[in-house]
Amino acid sequence: DIVMTQSPDSLAVSLGERATINCRSSQSLLFTSSDKNYLGWYQQKPGQAPKLLIYWASTRESGVPDRFSGSGSGTDFTLTISSLQAEDVAVYYCQQYHSVPPTFGLGTRVEIK
C-alpha cells in the first residue's frame, strides 16, 4: 500500500497569514498517460464530516474558497491556505487514489496563533 506522510502534525498561524501543509507519498502519484496526480485534500472541522477541498492535486472542489490551493507532483504535494480565516481551524488530510486501496495521511491540525 502507498504510505502518505504529512508534515507538520500541527501548526499555529496568525489570522490572515499563510498556512502550508506538506504531504509525501511513498510512490509517485503521477500517471504519465494522463499527466494527472491522483491526490486529494480534505478538511475536517471539529464534530463535522470530512469535506473534499481539492482533487487531482490542484483542482478545487466547487464552492471551496480560492484561498485554498494545492500544488506538487510525483511524490511531494502542498496544501496552502493563503490567508488563514477563523473558520479554517480544522484537521487537513491528504489522500492518494493512484492505487487501490486508497490511503490517507495522518492529518495536520491547523490552529490560530
Place this chain on the structure above:
Amino acid sequence: EVQVVESGGGLVQPGGSLRLSCAASGFSFSTYWMSWVRQAPGKAPEWVANIKEDGSDKYYVDSVKGRFSISRDNAKNSLDLRMNSLRVDDTAVYYCARGPLWGNWYFDLWGRGTLVTVSS
C-alpha cells in the same frame, strides 16, 4: 440538502456483529458508487469497502474480507455495512462516503460518522 447520515454504531463485544446504515438524500443515489471509510482513534482514515451503483461489484480492504459485507437498496436510498466477527481493532468512527467518482477513488460527500466500539 445533499447529505448522507450514518446510524447503527455502538458497543459490541469481540466476536460480535453489528449493522451500520447510511441514509442518502438530496442526490441521485442510484447513480453513484458508495463507500465506507473508518478512522480509529489517533489513526489515519482507512477505506473499508465500496459498492457499484447497481450493487453488482463490491470491494473490501484485506483486513475485513470475509467478515464485513456491503450492500445497498437504491429504492430506499440506503447503504448498509454488516460487520461480523468484530475485533478490538475494528473500533473506529465509520463514515459513509460518496465515491469512487468516475473510476477515481476519492470521495466528495461524507457523513458525520457513527462510532463502533469493540470491547469486552
